[in-house]
Amino acid sequence: MTNVLELTGVSKTFDDIRVLHDVTLAVGPGEILGLIGENGSGKSTLIKILSGYHAADPGAEIRAGGMAFVHQDLALVASMTVLENLRIARFRTGFGWRIRWSTERAGVKRFLDQVGLDVHPDTRVGDLSVTEQALVAVARGLADIDETGNGQRLLVLDEPTAYLPRDGVERLFGVLRDLTAQGASAVFVSHRLDEVRELCDRVAVLRGGELVATVDAADKTERDLLELMLGRSVEDLYPDTASPEGEPWLTVEGLGGGALRELSFTARPGEIIGFAGLPGSGYDEVPYLLTGARRATGGTVQLDDRSVSAATLRPRAAIDLGMALLPADRARAGGAAALTVRENLTLPSLPAFTRFRSVVSRGRERKVAMEQSQRYAVTPRRPESALRFLSGGNQQKVLLAKWMLGEPRVLALHEPTQGVDVGAKREIFAHLSAAAAAGAVVLLSTVEHEDLAHLCGRVHVLRGGRCVRVIEGGELTPGRLAEAVYAS
Amino acid sequence: MKTVEKYAVLVVWALIIGFFSWRSDAFGSTSTVKLILSTQTVILIATLGVMVSLAVQEFDLSIGSVVGFGGCMVAVLDGVHGWAPGPAIIVSVLVCAVFGMLNAALSVLLGIPSIIVTLGTGTLLTGITLGITDSKVVTGISVKTVRFMTDPFLFGIPAPFYLGLLLCLVAWFVLQHTPLGRRMVFIAENREVARLAGLRVTLIRAGALVATATLGGLAGIVLAGTNSAANPQAGSYYLLPTFAAAFLGSTTIVPGRFNAWGAFVAVYFLTTGITGLQYLGYAGWPEQVFYGGSLVAAVTLSHIAGHRRMPSVA
Numbered sequence: 001m002t003n004v005l006e007l008t009g010v011s012k013t014f015d016d017i018r019v020l021h022d023v024t025l026a027v028g029p030g031e032i033l034g035l036i037g038e039n040g041s042g043k044s045t046l047i048k049i050l051s052g053y054h055a056a057d058p059g060a061e062i063r064a065g066g067m068a069f070v071h072q073d074l075a076l077v078a079s080m081t082v083l084e085n086l087r088i089a090r091f092r093t094g095f096g097w098r099i100r101w102s103t104e105r106a107g108v109k110r111f112l113d114q115v116g117l118d119v120h121p122d123t124r125v126g127d128l129s130v131t132e133q134a135l136v137a138v139a140r141g142l143a144d145i146d147e148t149g150n151g152q153r154l155l156v157l158d159e160p161t162a163y164l165p166r167d168g169v170e171r172l173f174g175v176l177r178d179l180t181a182q183g184a185s186a187v188f189v190s191h192r193l194d195e196v197r198e199l200c201d202r203v204a205v206l207r208g209g210e211l212v213a214t215v216d217a218a219d220k221t222e223r224d225l226l227e228l229m230l231g232r233s234v235e236d237l238y239p240d241t242a243s244p245e246g247e248p249w250l251t252v253e254g255l256g257g258g259a260l261r262e263l264s265f266t267a268r269p270g271e272i273i274g275f276a277g278l279p280g281s282g283y284d285e286v287p288y289l290l291t292g293a294r295r296a297t298g299g300t301v302q303l304d305d306r307s308v309s310a311a312t313l314r315p316r317a318a319i320d321l322g323m324a325l326l327p328a329d330r331a332r333a334g335g336a337a338a339l340t341v342r343e344n345l346t347l348p349s350l351p352a353f354t355r356f357r358s359v360v361s362r363g364r365e366r367k368v369a370m371e372q373s374q375r376y377a378v379t380p381r382r383p384e385s386a387l388r389f390l391s392g393g394n395q396q397k398v399l400l401a402k403w404m405l406g407e408p409r410v411l412a413l414h415e416p417t418q419g420v421d422v423g424a425k426r427e428i429f430a431h432l433s434a435a436a437a438a439g440a441v442v443l444l445s446t447v448e449h450e451d452l453a454h455l456c457g458r459v460h461v462l463r464g465g466r467c468v469r470v471i472e473g474g475e476l477t478p479g480r481l482a483e484a485v486y487a488s
Numbered sequence: 489m490k491t492v493e494k495y496a497v498l499v500v501w502a503l504i505i506g507f508f509s510w511r512s513d514a515f516g517s518t519s520t521v522k523l524i525l526s527t528q529t530v531i532l533i534a535t536l537g538v539m540v541s542l543a544v545q546e547f548d549l550s551i552g553s554v555v556g557f558g559g560c561m562v563a564v565l566d567g568v569h570g571w572a573p574g575p576a577i578i579v580s581v582l583v584c585a586v587f588g589m590l591n592a593a594l595s596v597l598l599g600i601p602s603i604i605v606t607l608g609t610g611t612l613l614t615g616i617t618l619g620i621t622d623s624k625v626v627t628g629i630s631v632k633t634v635r636f637m638t639d640p641f642l643f644g645i646p647a648p649f650y651l652g653l654l655l656c657l658v659a660w661f662v663l664q665h666t667p668l669g670r671r672m673v674f675i676a677e678n679r680e681v682a683r684l685a686g687l688r689v690t691l692i693r694a695g696a697l698v699a700t701a702t703l704g705g706l707a708g709i710v711l712a713g714t715n716s717a718a719n720p721q722a723g724s725y726y727l728l729p730t731f732a733a734a735f736l737g738s739t740t741i742v743p744g745r746f747n748a749w750g751a752f753v754a755v756y757f758l759t760t761g762i763t764g765l766q767y768l769g770y771a772g773w774p775e776q777v778f779y780g781g782s783l784v785a786a787v788t789l790s791h792i793a794g795h796r797r798m799p800s801v802a
Binding site: 291293314315316318319320325327332333334335336337338339343347348350351354358359360 | 665666667669670671673674677678680681682683684685686687688744
């Protein structure tokens with residue numbers, strides 16, 4: 001059987017900088033190939049060459065059968081129906097260019113069946129769950145391949161699980177396995193090494209633009225893959241954290257809003273506290289409600305001797321209290337991508353960079369931007385370049401540095417390491433630990449149980465908007481956390 | 489590359505000045521310079537006005553109507569009701585500011601896209617302008633006002649030009665050197681980031697719309713004073729030149745951002761082109777072609793250069 005995808009000698013050079021060097025790889029029929037690499041390893045460039053967005057340097061040979069892409073953001077139009085999303089570019093028309101709706105519906109139904117989706121083609125995509133939306137995106141990929149392909153089917157999935165709940169990931173993987181059993185192939189790109197190991201047959205590892213290894217997934221542990229990716233042995237990803245003493249100074253009582261019904265807890269300075277749960281449990285509302293980013297429906301927040309009602313808390317007041325929020329959605333809520341690293345860094349503390357309280361001193365800004373870039377190991381260290389030119393991990397370091405400039409007393413984070421490579425992840429953890437050691441309260445909402453277990457002194461597990469369990473001490477392991485989260 | 493981008497408009501400006509001076513003897517004279525500098529103050533002030541809103545990602549399409557209204561209001565108060573020039577001017581500007589508050593209330597507080605709000609309120613204001621003037625040109629503006637607007641003040645150029653220059657200076661300082669200016673950039677680029685950083689997003693957006701209407705009113709008063717009469721239909725002319733100049737200005741001096749000196753350069757660049765063509769004997773069509781063409785060219789160039797600064801309508 002011939003391969004579904006064959007790349008020979010693929011290189012890519014941007015402005016004299018070679019970001020991909022002589023990559024040769026193949027995907028066979030029925031195979032799922034994992035593609036891993038740190039940010040900046042050339043992974044995205046390779047995907048963009050496959051999709052035709054970039055052209056490879058001359059001399060490369062690319063042979064592909066029918067190929068379709070499923071991106072992290074799925075590229076679906078929420079306000080349109082499943083059918084419209086699948087067929088928008090290829091409606092079959094009859095007399096007077098009338099769309100043949102019944103033929104279209106039957107065709108779409110066939111692809112929905114292939115991904116095990118039992119929804120009506122006329123359902124609005126926005127009314128589906130995120131998992132179902134991901135499956136619709138896969139179905140669209142299959143439909144597109146069917147239209148253009150030569151019988152070979154290859155799905156390229158770029159971080160498709162980033163926004164999926166655990167059961168959704170399993171469902172997607174089930175569908176992918178069924179499809180490959182019928183001869184389709186897939187390339188699976190992900191930062192999540194556990195998922196890569198679980199799903200893929202072989203794993204291709206990119207580092208510094210070169211394909212450093214292609215290994216059988218079954219032979220390697222997560223740690224092996226990680227070391228291949230980084231090109232060195234992994235020191236402990238997690239810093240040592242001390243358990244602090246002292247009086248509680250943050251007291252949250254009856255906090256509610258969105259999916260969160262009622263949450264109360266106290267924190268001592270230096271504590272790192274985790275919040276875990278399934279989607280809809282409210283664990284991911286905590287950072288936003290506490291910092292006034294989303295409007296709480298009730299509860300009080302007491303910091304030191306100042307007590308405020310959560311319902312009236314706004315970002316400005318929260319910042320004045322000494323709180324900082326690092327939201328999960330970097331592009332929409334974290335930083336302004338088109339503005340420079342310097343401008344992003346100084347935004348919340350701009351008055352500190354003024355002369356006569358009215359003129360911004362760019363010199364002082366530059367100096368501090370340089371210092372922060374150095375302290376947070378931001379590469380490239382160019383404060384005048386736009387934030388969007390940095391990799392995800394470096395952007396996140398800049399945004400963390402931005403809030404740390406204000407020396408917050410409470411640092412609330414939601415998925416701080418989403419889409420961040422392992423090196424940056426380790427650095428971010430080290431900074432969180434250092435912030436705690438300096439006396440800040442760190443609040444961490446995430447689905448990464450491993451991270452919670454290693455970093456936090458205590459994790460609140462939420463269900464139905466309430467805290468159902470507090471796990472701490474020797475009990476705090478990823479396994480126990482997962483049990484508590486998934487137990488129903 | 490960045491330097492090229494920064495000064496491209498200046499270079500093209502110099503080239504067209506050279507070209508017109510070569511083709512027309514009358515063009516290359518101090519009287520042309522004086523003419524160009526004296527007659528474009530209304531557009532300059534109104535351009536600074538729309539620029540302030542654009543800088544926070546708001547589209548104020550009512551600018552033309554406000555210019556027309558401001559001029560007629562002062563003409564009616566001064567010329568018809570016999571108010572003293574000072575109070576007539578102050579009250580006219582204040583009424584325009586109140587109109588800006590209406591725009592702000594609808595688009596910022598209620599969240600209706602400003603482009604739609606101002607399309608409606610602008611039309612409404614034009615109707616009011618026709619009402620208060622009985623759809624006729626209003627004359628009788630006091631001589632004192634007219635002389636202030638038209639008599640040479642410095643280097644043979646009347647005072648309003650220097651007022652425009654002063655406003656440019658203020659806009660440059662605020663936009664580029666104060667925390668407020670930086671905050672406006674963030675509000676334009678990413679409103680959620682701005683909000684989470686504790687910025688008073690609502691207040692700043694509303695303030696920008698009020699500033700636009702206020703500057704529009706001021707431009708209208710200069711228009712009426714210069715012409716010693718106010719035409720209720722005059723306002724509609726000012727929509728295109730101001731947007732063209734504001735967008736063209738955002739591609740130069742500080743490329744990618746709406747900036748005062750960029751707007752200044754753009755206003756006089758466009759006028760130079762139009763005036764030059766008129767000297768060569770082309771009349772009528774150059775204005776529309778120049779303003780329309782440069783608006784499209786400016787937005788296109790800016791898009792190609794990767795500055796995604798187009799206000800989103802939704």
